[in-house]
Amino acid sequence: MAVFxxxxxxxxxxxxxxVAKVIxxxxxxxxxxxxxxxxxxxxxxxxxxxxPEVMTTETPMENAEExxxxxxxxxxEKPVEKxxxxxxxxxxxxxxxxxxxxxxxxxxxxxxxxxxSGLIDKTRETAPEANQQVALQSETAxxxxxxxxxxxxxxGSALAATEADLVANAMxxxxxxxxxxxxxxxxxVRLNVKLVIGGHVExxxxxxxxxxxxxxxxxxxxxxxxxxxxxxxNKCAPYDFLPEARYGVWRDLILNLRPQL
Amino acid sequence: xTRLTRILFFLSLWLFGWFLSLPxxxxxxxxxxxxxxxxxxxxxxxxxxxxxxxxxxxxxxADVIRADxxxxxxxxxxxxxxxxxxxxxxxxxxTFADWRVIKADALVSGRIQTESASRILVEFRLWDxxxxxxxxxxxxxxxxxxxxxxxxxxxxxxxxxLTGESGYFDSRIVFIDERGPKTNRKKRLAIMDQDGxxxxxxxxxxxxxxxPRFSPNSQTIVYLSYENSDPNVxxxxxxxxxxxxxxxFPGMTYxxxxxxxxxxxxxxxxxxxxxxxxxxxxRSRSTSRLTTDPAIDVSANYSPDGKKIVFNSDRxxxxxxxTMDADGKNVKRISFGKGRxxxxxxxPRGDKIAFTRSGGGKFGIGVMDIDGKNERILTxxxxxxxxxxxxxxxxxxxxxxxxxxxxxxxVWSVDLTGQNLRRVETPGMASDPAWSPLxx
Amino acid sequence: xxxxxxxxxxxxxxxxxxxxxxxxxxxxxxxxVAKPAPEVFEPAPLPPxxxxxxxxxxxxxxxxxxxxxxxxxxxxxxxxxxxxFFGYDQFDLSPEARDVLRRQANxxxxxxxxxxxxxxxxxxxxxxxxxxxLGARRADSVKAFLISQGVAPxxxxxxxxxxxxxxxxxxxxxxxxxxRNGFTNLRLRGVS
Numbered sequence: 085m086a087v088f089x090x091x092x093x094x095x096x097x098x099x100x101x102x103v104a105k106v107i108x109x110x111x112x113x114x115x116x117x118x119x120x121x122x123x124x125x126x127x128x129x130x131x132x133x134x135x136p137e138v139m140t141t142e143t144p145m146e147n148a149e150e151x152x153x154x155x156x157x158x159x160x161e162k163p164v165e166k167x168x169x170x171x172x173x174x175x176x177x178x179x180x181x182x183x184x185x186x187x188x189x190x191x192x193x194x195x196x197x198x199x200x201s202g203l204i205d206k207t208r209e210t211a212p213e214a215n216q217q218v219a220l221q222s223e224t225a226x227x228x229x230x231x232x233x234x235x236x237x238x239x240g241s242a243l244a245a246t247e248a249d250l251v252a253n254a255m256x257x258x259x260x261x262x263x264x265x266x267x268x269x270x271x272x273v274r275l276n277v278k279l280v281i282g283g284h285v286e287x288x289x290x291x292x293x294x295x296x297x298x299x300x301x302x303x304x305x306x307x308x309x310x311x312x313x314x315x316x317x318n319k320c321a322p323y324d325f326l327p328e329a330r331y332g333v334w335r336d337l338i339l340n341l342r343p344q345l
Numbered sequence: 346x347t348r349l350t351r352i353l354f355f356l357s358l359w360l361f362g363w364f365l366s367l368p369x370x371x372x373x374x375x376x377x378x379x380x381x382x383x384x385x386x387x388x389x390x391x392x393x394x395x396x397x398x399x400x401x402x403x404x405x406x407a408d409v410i411r412a413d414x415x416x417x418x419x420x421x422x423x424x425x426x427x428x429x430x431x432x433x434x435x436x437x438x439x440t441f442a443d444w445r446v447i448k449a450d451a452l453v454s455g456r457i458q459t460e461s462a463s464r465i466l467v468e469f470r471l472w473d474x475x476x477x478x479x480x481x482x483x484x485x486x487x488x489x490x491x492x493x494x495x496x497x498x499x500x501x502x503x504x505x506x507l508t509g510e511s512g513y514f515d516s517r518i519v520f521i522d523e524r525g526p527k528t529n530r531k532k533r534l535a536i537m538d539q540d541g542x543x544x545x546x547x548x549x550x551x552x553x554x555x556x557p558r559f560s561p562n563s564q565t566i567v568y569l570s571y572e573n574s575d576p577n578v579x580x581x582x583x584x585x586x587x588x589x590x591x592x593x594f595p596g597m598t599y600x601x602x603x604x605x606x607x608x609x610x611x612x613x614x615x616x617x618x619x620x621x622x623x624x625x626x627x628r629s630r631s632t633s634r635l636t637t638d639p640a641i642d643v644s645a646n647y648s649p650d651g652k653k654i655v656f657n658s659d660r661x662x663x664x665x666x667x668t669m670d671a672d673g674k675n676v677k678r679i680s681f682g683k684g685r686x687x688x689x690x691x692x693p694r695g696d697k698i699a700f701t702r703s704g705g706g707k708f709g710i711g712v713m714d715i716d717g718k719n720e721r722i723l724t725x726x727x728x729x730x731x732x733x734x735x736x737x738x739x740x741x742x743x744x745x746x747x748x749x750x751x752x753x754x755x756v757w758s759v760d761l762t763g764q765n766l767r768r769v770e771t772p773g774m775a776s777d778p779a780w781s782p783l784x785x
Numbered sequence: 786x787x788x789x790x791x792x793x794x795x796x797x798x799x800x801x802x803x804x805x806x807x808x809x810x811x812x813x814x815x816x817x818v819a820k821p822a823p824e825v826f827e828p829a830p831l832p833p834x835x836x837x838x839x840x841x842x843x844x845x846x847x848x849x850x851x852x853x854x855x856x857x858x859x860x861x862x863x864x865x866x867x868x869x870f871f872g873y874d875q876f877d878l879s880p881e882a883r884d885v886l887r888r889q890a891n892x893x894x895x896x897x898x899x900x901x902x903x904x905x906x907x908x909x910x911x912x913x914x915x916x917x918x919l920g921a922r923r924a925d926s927v928k929a930f931l932i933s934q935g936v937a938p939x940x941x942x943x944x945x946x947x948x949x950x951x952x953x954x955x956x957x958x959x960x961x962x963x964x965r966n967g968f969t970n971l972r973l974r975g976v977s
Contacts, residue, residue, distance in 0.1 A: 248375040259380030260450075263762070264419055264508055264739070308509040315450065315475040316380065338374040345382075527954040553949060556914060569917075574902055574970075576944050597921060597944050600914040613918065615945060618876070618925025620918040641918040657915060664915055687912040701912050708912075727956070730912040746909065750954035777913065 247334045250325055259316035261343040265305035268343055272296050273313040275339040281331055283323030288314050291338070313341045384421040385450050385507055387414060388474075390428055392455035392467065393435060399457045399465075402492050406467065409496035410453065412540065413514045414503065416758075417740070418765030423449055435470055444474045451480070451507060455499070463488050467495050471506055481506040493542065494784070501783070513735040514539060517781040518742065519557045519566055520756060522546065523774040527752030532776075534568060536583065539735075539780070541770030547583060556600060556777055558646075560607045563781040567591070567601035567610060578612050592625060592632065602646040611635075611654065613643045622656055622673075635673035647671065648691045648715070655679075655689040655698055655715075666700055668715065679717030688731055691715075693782070694738035697761070701730045701743075710743050712761060723763040731776065736783045742769055744776040854896045859971050862892045867969035868952075869927060870962060873908070876922035878930060882967075886927060889969055890934030896973075897940075903928045904968040905945040906952075908961035913947055920945030927967035 262268050274296055278286040290310055297306055317339065326334045389411050392403030411422035430443040435454040444452050455469030468484035483502050485495045494515060501512030522535040522544075534554045537544035547566070548554060557568040570579045578591045578601040592598065596616035603610055610625045622645045625632040636642040640660035647654055655668050666680040666689045680686040684704025691698055697712045702722060709725035710732045728746035735741070742758040754776040756769040769778070851857035860866050867889055869882035878886065893899060905924030907916035924943035932938050950968075953960040 247373060251375050252377050252379070255377045256379050256381060259377065260383055260385065261380040263382045264510070305509040308507070311473070311476070315473065318475045319450075333373055336372055338372060340374065340376045341380070342376060342378050343380060344378040528951055530949075532949070553946075555917075555947075555949065571944075571946075574944065575942075597917075599917050599945075613914070615918065615921035615925075615943075618922045618929075618943070620921055641915065641922070643918045644912075644914045687915045703910070703912075706910075708910075728909065744913075748956040750956075752909070752951075752954060752956075 247326055247330065251320075251323065251334075251337070251339070254320045254323065254325070255316055255339075255341075258320035259341060260312050261345060262305055262309045262312060263343075263345055265303070265309065267300045267303055268305070268345055270300040271303065271305060271309035271343060272299055273310050273341045275313060275317060275341070277317050277337045277339055279323055279326075279335055279337070281328060281335075283321065283326055285318060285321045285323075288317045290314070309343075313339075316341070384419055386421050386423055386448050387411075387451045387453065387503075387507075388423045388425075388428060388444060388447070388449040389414075389453045389455075390425055390432065392457050392469070393432065394457045396459065398489075399459060402465070402489065403455070403457045406457070406492055406496040406499070407453075407455065409493060409540075410500045410503065413497060413500035416540065416767070417504065418760060419504075419508060423447060435468070438477075439472055439474075441472070441474050441477045444472075449474050451503075453499075453503060459489075460486070465489050465492075467492070467499070469499055469503075471503055493538070497539070510739060511737045511783070513737045513740065513780075513783065515784050516736050517563065517784070518756070518769070518778050519547070519559060519781070520771065520775045520778040521555060521557070522772065523754050523776055527750055530752075534566070534581075535772070535775075536566075537771070541772075544772045547581060548588075558602050558779045559781045560603045561605055561782055562607060563784055565603075565607075566779075567603055567612075569599045569601065578610070580610075591627075592630070594632075598623075600643050600645065604647050605649050605651045609651075611645045611647065613645065622654070624671075633673075635669070636676075644688050646689070646691055649693055649695045653691075653715075655691050657687045657689060666698065666717070679713065679715070680720075681717060682720050690732050690734060692734050692738040693736060697738070699732040699734060699741050701732065710741060710759065712741070721763065723759050723761075724757070724766060729757070731778065733778055733780045735780055740765075742778045742780060744778065746776070854899075854973075856971055856973065859889070859892050859896075859899075859969075862888050863969070864888070867971065868966045871923055871926075871965040871967070873910075873961070873965065874919065875965075876919070876926050878926055883930065886930045887934055890931050890936050893931065893936045893940070894934075897937075898974045900940045900972045901931075901942075902970040902972065903931075903941060903943045904950070904970055905943065906950055906964055906966050906968065907945075907948045908964040909948045909951065909956065910961060911948060913949075916947035917945045920947045923965070923967045927969065931969075 262271050265271055273290065274292045276287075276289045276291045278288075280286045293310070297303075300306070323334070389407050391400070391407045394400040394403040407425075414420035415422050427447050428443075429446060430440045432439055432454050435456045439452055439454060450473075452472040452474055453469050454472070455467065458466045458468075460466055464486060465488070466484055466486055468482070470479050471481040472478070473480050481502060483499065485498060487495050497515040500514040504510070504512035504514070516539045517536055518539055519534070519536045522533045524531045524533075531550050532553055532555070533550040534547045534557055535544055536547055548570075553571040555569045557566045559566055564582060564584055566581045566583060568579055568581065569576060572579075572590075576597045576599060577594075578598045580589045580591055581587070591601070591610055591612075594614050596614045598612050598614045600613040601610055602612070608627055610627055612623055612625070613620050614623050619639055620641045620643050621637060622635045622642045623632050624635055635645070635654070636656075636658070638658065638660045640658055641664070642656055642658045642660070645654050645656040652671055653668055654671055654673075655666060657664055658667050659665070660667075661678060664685045664687045665678055666686045667676055667678050669676040679698070680700070680702075682702065684702045686700050686702050688701040689698050690700070692712075696715065698715055699710060699712050702709055702711050706727075707725050708728045708730055709722045710729050711720060711722040713720040723741065724743070724745075726745055727748040729743050730746075731744040732741045733743070739761050740758055741761065742756055745755050745757045747753040747755075754774045756771055756775045756778045757766065758769050759766045769775075851861050863885050867885075869878065869885050871877075871882075872879075893901065903924045905920030905922065905927070907919045907923070911919060921943070924945055928938075928941045928943040931941055948964070951960075951964045952966075953963040
């Protein structure tokens with residue numbers, strides 16, 4: 085609701101407007117706290133795993149003090165686009181999520197396998213045998229190979245469906261699908277999740293990233309999709325609803341997150 | 346390697362792997378196809394500050410950011426009353442556990458510092474709470490009066506970091522402000538921030554003014570004005586207030602749009618009752634006619650690459666959508682659904698066209714691919730029309746008119762997906778919105 | 786109420802910014818409107834029904850009839866208002882409309898100082914720009930007919946208001962029918 089004051093008479097020449105006095109906003113990049121992360125744990129290709137005890141400690145960002153003056157040197161007039169010089173720092177920070185073209189584990193066999201299954205038979209992608217190949221390539225998985233196999237054998241794979249359902253149900257609450265993204269249904273993410281007894285996450289790793297990313301090449305939303313998949317796994321922890329007696333079944337999981345909108 | 350040998354190679358590898366893996370039936374593989382579509386829960390505490398005036402600014406900036414993000418429908422800004430941790434220094438890592446408890450997915454911790462009377466530093470860090478890592482850190486240097494734009498810029502940075510798309514908050518909307526009864530309505534050209542703040546009249550109210558459209562640099566607006574009862578396309582520089590009548594033609598000119606490079610005006614001229622599309626080079630002022638059909642050809646605008654034009658024509662017997670090359674060649678009809686189509690607008694992403702479709706006594710906003718496929722109607726009411734895209738092509742705002750003698754007109758917004766339908770706040774009644782590109 | 790509009794002389798600035806007081810530039814005295822807005826219409830009667838004998842050309846002043854040559858006279862001769870009506874999405878002239886326009890032409894041929902802007906109008910059930918095109922067709926239909934009846938082309942111009950100038954606010958068939966029209970906006974020398 086508004087009130088007009090008086091008449092306004094419009095002459096042929098409009099006057100300059102207040103609105104136009106756009107004050108330039110300089111954008112400078114705040115020093116990322118990557119150095120701090122590095123101090124806590126070496127930089128990895130994967131999002132850091134849950135370490136609550138570390139997180140609760142207030143960690144000064146040592147670098148902030150040093151870099152701040154450095155940033156100030158940048159000319160004030162620096163327009164938004166000219167962030168290039170500072171951007172590397174940002175990228176460094178973003179590296180925590182692997183960049184599109186850098187496959188952290190470019191292991192030909194698994195890579196080839198995916199390509200092959202894509203060529204021959206789509207259903208192969210989900211075939212358990214195919215995924216075993218991936219499992220084999222993880223040293224840890226290999227180390228536990230016999231152990232896991234032994235544990236699972238006795239219980240039978242039918243029962244494994246129970247764990248799968250429990251995890252899938254939990255993920256419904258924790259996993260935010262990338263609905264806003266373009267070509268969202270092809271933003272499929274494959275994760276290797278290792279759990280400790282009690283259901284806490286020991287590690288969560290992106291696997292077959294390069295193969296997945298071929299489903300929607302160049303999609304700008306891959307990073308977000310991968311990050312949200314990893315966040316979902318962390319968010320759902322602890323997986324204490326999984327029966328401890330069957331730890332051998334769920335200690336090492338492959339999660340295929342395939343959004344169906 | 347040929348394709349065949351490659352396949353054989355892979356096949357042998359695969360078989361080998363399969364044999365190896367036979368005993369390892371155990372590693373549980375779980376397919377998850379259903380997640381939620383809940384908004385990202387984001388905590389934006391008031392920005393830290395030292396002095397009371399800074400604190401006021403810090404609260405206002407956080408307010409604007411929360412409102413921006415919420416309006417997008419992709420975020421839920423958590424109530425600051427629920428926050429457990431009160432940070433005292435944004436250079437320290439937040440206590441992520443405290444933020445996880447309140448189910449925050451992301452945290453924005455910001456600070457304001459005064460450098461001088463005319464310069465403040467506004468900075469923030471965006472944290473991924475579950476990963477416990479910083480996603481973005483940005484510092485803005487600006488004047489205190491400019492805090493609102495700074496807040497929108499911060500919202501854009503946060504939006505981009507969390508969605509992977511560029512934001513749209515530091516942008517403006519030009520529109521027609523409408524006052525009075527339906528049969529004697531005053532219409533004036535006005536502009537406001539994307540969130541409805543800072544509305545300003547750009548022209549006096551003496552002449553009827555319609556269909557404003559931004560230039561690509563957001564500094565000029567082309568529109569139709571009925572000055573001297575001689576309706577014509579005008580150009581207004583919103584910085585200097587300079588107005589210019591574009592061309593002197595033997596007929597009424599209207600429905601203006603500028604090309605993506607800002608150098609060509611495309612418009613419609615009605616000559617002897619027949620409306621056709623013309624393009625004018627703004628430097629040389631040379632004009633070329635792009636359509637010659639005796640039917641109505643109107644509402645032309647360019648694809649973001651400037652190579653194609655989408656327009657509205659009733660050459661097929663009823664108003665439908667067509668595309669053509671920028672030189673007028675290669676005309677193709679793209680709308681084939683039920684009803685009448687009009688007011689097409691090419692998305693800034695280039696992959697969609699928004700339009701108005703009417704039928705059965707209703708008008709709705711829809712989107713389709715540029716070849717007319719995947720048509721999707723997003724809204725439906727007595728009269729929804731005049732869609733315009735957000736700078737990132739994710740949101741559409743449009744005019745909504747209500748049935749009856751009130752003829753109330755409002756501006757509404759809806760997502761590309763048809764979600765998040767909401768009214769855009771305007772100072773009075775409003776119509777014909779046009780969204781600016783992101784400001785520089 | 787968060788927002789107020791303040792009228793200024795040449796431009797009006799409005800601000801809703803809480804920290805910034807509204808800037809009012811050059812608040813002037815009320816500037817009288819230079820001329821009466823010619824576009825404000827009285828609501829017209831329903832679509833024209835011609836009661837009187839069509840062949841009357843010479844205008845005889847009578848006690849309660851408008852002054853010959855005046856705006857009122859022109860309207861009177863047009864059947865109450867110089868406006869003809871169209872079907873939905875149509876721009877062809879009905880026999881009734883032709884009748885009205887013949888009277889208008891006769892009048893214009895009698896008072897050759899007068900000029901007219903033909904305004905094409907559309908009902909609200911169409912989008913803004915498309916309706917501008919539709920209105921342009923209607924205005925041209927009217928203009929072309931008047932020219933065919935001997936009115937010099939340079940005395941007539943045709944413009945379209947699309948759906949921006951409804952004369953009936955109702956959102957029903959009756960209201961829409963009245964809003965689809967061609968209005969002959971007479972300009973008398975020295976008047977406006």
